[in-house]
Amino acid sequence: MQTMSAAPTSSPADRVYRAWWQDGGIDLFAGLGLVGIGITWLLDAAVFGAVLPALAVPLWKAYRERVVEPRLGRVRFAEPRRRSLHRAQLTLIAAGVACLAISLAGWFASREGTTSDAWRALVPALPAALVGLAGLLSALLFGQPRLLGYALACVLFGLAGAALDLEPGWTLLAGGIVTALSGALLLRRFLRTFPVLSNELD
């Protein structure tokens, strides 16, 4: 059997749904996105990081069509699952936009010197902590427990960044690298496990 392992206690629908997300693409794209945002932040052009999610959407679609679907196939989930997936995507986009807005607001506020010292000390941790929150949300919405690990790593990087008084970009970069590397490993395993299959009935 080529199926990836899953908890035997979960329902068949959950197992099929999880298998659909276990190629590592979501991790790789999210990780590279964070790396991109971290770099733009370090280059003092954090606003440009906002365009990265918009660029990622068509790339993600092309990736699914060219890499994942020839190996894993295409499935139309039952109506309740489709509705929850749609809600999850909208929630995630809203959470992403909110995270970016809050991070930028915190960063600008700290630069203008209108905030307290305690707040300024926490600013480096803020973007990574918010990304961690988004990761937690994603883990719950998509039923992917490994995203909790990335969320925790982002929060820890954020706190370490605050303790070391690093630019927020470094913490995002670190979180992004961990997530992208994990995604790359999962993708490598996926490509080895699932060959390209014919979609034609013999």
Next chain:
Amino acid sequence: MRALPLDAQAVASLDRTVHEPARLAVVACLAVVDEADFVFLQSQTGMTGGNLSSHVKKLEKAGFLTIRKEFVGAKPCTTLALTEAGRDAFKSYLTALRTLLRVMDGAGL
């Protein structure tokens, strides 16, 4: 503890078309989705294209699933979905299996 008599009716009522392990895997996979393509079924069941084709055709012949063939760009795409009869057959199969399992549990196995 005295073993309960084996419910022969429950065993006999297991649908042979669904009962075959490879076809059971196909039906179980399609039962939890609206429809899936041929590649998805191969990846989820681990069957080869030829093996899966023969089982899919038997299920189609029994009226348990529909096969839709189309081209997406230049590539052929085969989409499969359980019919109402297929879903009903799977539900009946599960009911019969549960009955049998209850009897066997009662036998202390």
